[in-house]
Amino acid sequence: MATATHYLTPEESNAHPPLEAVVVRFAGDSGDGMQLTGGQFTLSTALAGNDLATFPDFPAEIRAPQGTTFGVSAFQINFGSSAVDTAGDSPDVLVAMNPAALKTNVADLKPGGLIIADVGEFGARNLAKAGYDANPLEDDSLAKWQLLAFNISQLTLDAVKPFGLGNKEALRCKNMWTLGLALWMFDRDRKPIEDWLRTKFAKAPELAEANIAALDAGHAYGETAEIGGQVHQHHIDPAPAAPGLYRTITGAEAISLGLVAGAQLAGLPMFFGGYPITPASAILHHLSRLKEYGVTTFQAEDEIAAIGSAIGAAYAGSLGVTSSSGPGIALKAEAMGLAIMTELPLVIINSQRGGPSTGLPTKTEQSDLYQAVYGRNGDAPMPVIAARSPADAFDCAIEACRIAVQYMTPVMLLTDGYIANAAEPWKVPRMDGYAPFPVAFHDEPPAEGESVNPYKRDEKLARVWIRPGTPGLMHRIGGIEKNVGTGHIDYSPDNHQTMTDIRAAKVMGVADGVPEQEIELGEAGGRLAVVGWGSTFGPIHQAVRRARGRGADVSHIHIRHIWPMPRNLGDMLRSYDRVIVPEMNKGQLKTVLRDQYLVDARPVTKVSGQPFKIAEIEAAIEEALG
Amino acid sequence: MNEMTKLTAKDFATDQEVRWCPGCGDYAVLKAVQRTMPEIGARPESTVFVSGIGCSSRFPYYMETYGFHTIHGRAPTFATGIKLANPGLDVWIITGDGDALSIGGNHTMHLLRRNLDCQVLLFNNEIYGLTKGQYSPTSRVGTRSPSTPFGSVDRPASPCAFALGSGARFVARGIDVHKNLPEVLKAAHRHKGASFVEIYQNCIVYNDDVFAPFTAKENAGNQLWLGADQPMLFANGAKGLALDAEALTLKVVEVEGGDWEAAGVIVHNPRNRSIAHMLVEMPFGIFPTALGVIYEDPAPTFESAVVEQNRTASLGKNADLQALVSKGQTWMVNSEPHSI
Numbered sequence: 016m017a018t019a020t021h022y023l024t025p026e027e028s029n030a031h032p033p034l035e036a037v038v039v040r041f042a043g044d045s046g047d048g049m050q051l052t053g054g055q056f057t058l059s060t061a062l063a064g065n066d067l068a069t070f071p072d073f074p075a076e077i078r079a080p081q082g083t084t085f086g087v088s089a090f091q092i093n094f095g096s097s098a099v100d101t102a103g104d105s106p107d108v109l110v111a112m113n114p115a116a117l118k119t120n121v122a123d124l125k126p127g128g129l130i131i132a133d134v135g136e137f138g139a140r141n142l143a144k145a146g147y148d149a150n151p152l153e154d155d156s157l158a159k160w161q162l163l164a165f166n167i168s169q170l171t172l173d174a175v176k177p178f179g180l181g182n183k184e185a186l187r188c189k190n191m192w193t194l195g196l197a198l199w200m201f202d203r204d205r206k207p208i209e210d211w212l213r214t215k216f217a218k219a220p221e222l223a224e225a226n227i228a229a230l231d232a233g234h235a236y237g238e239t240a241e242i243g244g245q246v247h248q249h250h251i252d253p254a255p256a257a258p259g260l261y262r263t264i265t266g267a268e269a270i271s272l273g274l275v276a277g278a279q280l281a282g283l284p285m286f287f288g289g290y291p292i293t294p295a296s297a298i299l300h301h302l303s304r305l306k307e308y309g310v311t312t313f314q315a316e317d318e319i320a321a322i323g324s325a326i327g328a329a330y331a332g333s334l335g336v337t338s339s340s341g342p343g344i345a346l347k348a349e350a351m352g353l354a355i356m357t358e359l360p361l362v363i364i365n366s367q368r369g370g371p372s373t374g375l376p377t378k379t380e381q382s383d384l385y386q387a388v389y390g391r392n393g394d395a396p397m398p399v400i401a402a403r404s405p406a407d408a409f410d411c412a413i414e415a416c417r418i419a420v421q422y423m424t425p426v427m428l429l430t431d432g433y434i435a436n437a438a439e440p441w442k443v444p445r446m447d448g449y450a451p452f453p454v455a456f457h458d459e460p461p462a463e464g465e466s467v468n469p470y471k472r473d474e475k476l477a478r479v480w481i482r483p484g485t486p487g488l489m490h491r492i493g494g495i496e497k498n499v500g501t502g503h504i505d506y507s508p509d510n511h512q513t514m515t516d517i518r519a520a521k522v523m524g525v526a527d528g529v530p531e532q533e534i535e536l537g538e539a540g541g542r543l544a545v546v547g548w549g550s551t552f553g554p555i556h557q558a559v560r561r562a563r564g565r566g567a568d569v570s571h572i573h574i575r576h577i578w579p580m581p582r583n584l585g586d587m588l589r590s591y592d593r594v595i596v597p598e599m600n601k602g603q604l605k606t607v608l609r610d611q612y613l614v615d616a617r618p619v620t621k622v623s624g625q626p627f628k629i630a631e632i633e634a635a636i637e638e639a640l641g
Numbered sequence: 642m643n644e645m646t647k648l649t650a651k652d653f654a655t656d657q658e659v660r661w662c663p664g665c666g667d668y669a670v671l672k673a674v675q676r677t678m679p680e681i682g683a684r685p686e687s688t689v690f691v692s693g694i695g696c697s698s699r700f701p702y703y704m705e706t707y708g709f710h711t712i713h714g715r716a717p718t719f720a721t722g723i724k725l726a727n728p729g730l731d732v733w734i735i736t737g738d739g740d741a742l743s744i745g746g747n748h749t750m751h752l753l754r755r756n757l758d759c760q761v762l763l764f765n766n767e768i769y770g771l772t773k774g775q776y777s778p779t780s781r782v783g784t785r786s787p788s789t790p791f792g793s794v795d796r797p798a799s800p801c802a803f804a805l806g807s808g809a810r811f812v813a814r815g816i817d818v819h820k821n822l823p824e825v826l827k828a829a830h831r832h833k834g835a836s837f838v839e840i841y842q843n844c845i846v847y848n849d850d851v852f853a854p855f856t857a858k859e860n861a862g863n864q865l866w867l868g869a870d871q872p873m874l875f876a877n878g879a880k881g882l883a884l885d886a887e888a889l890t891l892k893v894v895e896v897e898g899g900d901w902e903a904a905g906v907i908v909h910n911p912r913n914r915s916i917a918h919m920l921v922e923m924p925f926g927i928f929p930t931a932l933g934v935i936y937e938d939p940a941p942t943f944e945s946a947v948v949e950q951n952r953t954a955s956l957g958k959n960a961d962l963q964a965l966v967s968k969g970q971t972w973m974v975n976s977e978p979h980s981i
């Protein structure tokens with residue numbers, strides 16, 4: 016995990032996987048409420064003080080046909096009493112609510128792992144829909160795992176009978192029954208979930224009570240002997256973490272909070288223009304509830320209007336923010352060029368998803384790095400930063416705001432579907448620990464006889480920010496090239512050369528204001544550096560930790576500032592014999608590293624829509640070390 | 642400049658050389674706007690001209706106010722952000738037929754239905770001037786242009802019909818060189834909400850005289866200037882519009898000796914949306930061209946609703962950042978981290 020201070024112990028680095036960690040995957044039909052179950056299990060796990068990481072994996076269709084393999088929704092959580100960096104390679108426990116869920120997930124289960132299956136859903140129809148010729152619960156095709164099959168559907172119906180729900184509604188409580196069993200298995204408190212159910216169903220108390228009854232029944236089922244000794248109760252000790260107040264947070268929440276914080280640190284109202292798109296919409300939803308923080312949200316008619324309005328608001332003196340995912344970012348490209356040309360501060364968040372085109376809307380990928388760094392017409396430089404985890408997204412959002420207002424430039428913050436949806440514990444920061452970066456609008460009219468120059472610059476090359484409404488400073492800006500000294504239209508060759516050079520130098524200068532690149536694990540110089548960015552942090556970190564535990568000479572470098580890169584990065588990379596770059600694309604950061612530093616960076620790529628497994632990166636490390 | 646300074650048209654002109662083709666109708670509109678500004682009490686510092694791309698979109702560079710020359714078709718989006726961020730600004734959108742109805746049709750529609758308080762001046766010259774004369778979405782069928790050497794085959798859009806269909810609460814028309822243009826602009830400015838003004842603008846280079854059948858001096862009889870509570874008369878009062886109640890359409894009637902009532906000529910009620918639809922859709926030739934304020938029926942503006950909701954949703958809450966980040970289900974860790 017990224018936030019709590021953690022000191023590596025020798026035992027931990029030898030552990031493979033960390034001894035006190037368990038991976039549980041809940042899988043069911045998209046109508047079965049698996050994301051909810053997973054979310055609540057996550058909460059109870061966090062409250063128990065375990066470190067954790069999650070991976071929600073759901074279909075793109077809102078209501079995929081019931082019982083089909085493509086309608087399966089899964090939620091994986093890895094939790095333990097030592098640092099947890101990833102959602103886990105393979106589950107120890109798989110909860111399969113129907114045949115399709117079993118079919119699509121069982122291959123990932125660890126040998127000897129436990130399957131919990133709802134017999135009630137393994138009828139002929141569902142088996143056929145999942146493509147099973149025979150009932151896998153009855154032949155010995157699942158022999159290499161432990162199988163625990165019982166009729167969760169029926170047990171749930173029995174448990175909620177007193178509440179007089181219809182059959183369909185009663186069966187909806189299945190997920191709570193399952194959660195109850197899971198809570199028993201890992202010795203978790205039911206109280207917070209009961210509270211949550213009572214709040215959620217405040218308007219329908221009988222539903223709250225039915226769900227609680229199902230939860231209790233699942234828990235009781237584990238406690239009584241009915242399970243036949245196959246399942247044991249586990250107690251996982253709390254993970255060591257720096258003292259302080261903690262909460263769970265998803266990337267989308269962290270970005271929203273970070274933007275609010277960034278606007279406050281800049282002393283500006285925030286304007287957010289957005290258009291619904293998976294997986295970025297959650298940011299719009301969060302911010303639209305925070306009006307008392309000076310946030311105005313605007314759901315625009317399209318992606319272009321979303322960024323156009325944000326640029327308009329920035330021109331008028333707000334912190335302009337827009338957010339989308341790859342396809343929407345593509346639509347915004349022309350407007351980004353205008354923000355670069357007019358040098359207005361703007362934060363653009365790209366929650367990357369599988370591409371190209373519509374691609375895999377609900378799956379994760381890191382394939383928009385080229386788009387972020389290079390994807391505009393003309394020489395259009397723009398700072399790009401990338402968040403590595405849900406908690407890190409908070410600081411990254413603040414950093415994006417800072418760069419935007421201090422350099423008068425649009426900034427792109429890259430995150431991805433995994434970070435946006437996944438939850439992790441977050442040590443609540445002390446907000447007075449963040450240095451403010453107040454904006455000073457330019458409001459001094461020019462001296463007699465002089466004209467207003469909106470391109471007057473400071474030592475960072477940032478131009479003055481003049482709000483309409485300021486007397487005596489009327490001026491015109493726009494997409495046409497402007498004269499370096501007057502701000503009037505100027506097409507002349509020398510002027511365009513000068514302005515292009517200034518825009519480039521200004522953005523490269525951002526590197527002067529960011530910390531030098533640090534090494535996450537290992538030391539400068541050595542045989543191998545594993546260089547990553549974004550949400551691959553977890554698997555890379557664990558893989559390097561384990562390899563080092565085995566004595567390998569390998570270091571982990573993780574880049575937040577994608578453009579411009581930290582000043583010392585070139586020298587740092589050149590100090591290693593080899594450099595490998597694991598990323599969820601066909602090798603995009605690799606290209607930038609080669610271009611910037613002429614280093615022989617080698618790609619390790621994966622574009623399956625799933626995060627890297629630790630083992631995959633370990634294999635790449637071993638191969639690189641020969 | 643203080644509040645008391647009396648401004649003139651010259652105070653609204655920049656020192657920039659105006660770069661339209663000699664004889665272009667844009668010059669006349671620029672003059673009319675600059676002349677209107679002092680009369681409506683505009684302050685240069687609180688006025689913003691926002692434009693898209695096209696010949697007319699150079700307009701902001703010539704206005705000594707704040708100005709933003711944006712990208713093709715998107716001026717309404719920038720204007721929306723500006724107005725939401727600072728509702729006190731007086732925002733004018735300058736656009737053309739291609740800018741507002743082709744590439745930017747979507748934004749024009751949404752700006753109008755939301756009713757953002759601003760003025761939209763659509764310079765309609767029925768041609769793409771800046772890109773050298775291709776036919777536009779308002780060009781008539783058969784328009785020969787570099788991209789339609791055998792004549793265009795698609796039917797044109799009617800800007801005012803589009804505006805009404807989008808839910809605009811103020812729709813007016815003017816002519817670039819006509820003396821009434823400032824009055825139309827003043828009415829547009831007076832209206833709270835999105836004011837849509839179509840200005841017939843002559844492109845002397847690529848589409849000269851396309852509006853001459855009603856704009857030329859000798860054809861002034863084909864102009865129907867509307868006035869609230871005034872009879873719909875044209876051709877020097879010799880003709881008027883009456884309602885064919887059977888067919889639910891307008892019809893042209895002759896007025897004898899000034900007795901328009903006897904001829905059944907109707908009186909203009911700007912709030913009558915049905916008549917407004919008829920006025921903007923009457924086919925020219927049989928009918929005159931309706932000009933002036935065709936429709937006006939104010940409704941609450943978008944930005945005022947947003948501001949109000951922001952205010953009420955914030956009532957009784959304070960913006961404590963520490964409280965915000967500490968929200969949700971939290972837990973305390975008291976132990977020290979273990980160390981090697």
Ligand code: SF4
Pocket residue numbers: 660661662664665666667696766770771843844845846847
């Ligand atoms: S091309 Fe036409 S519209 Fe454009 S400036 Fe010349 S005359 Fe005016």
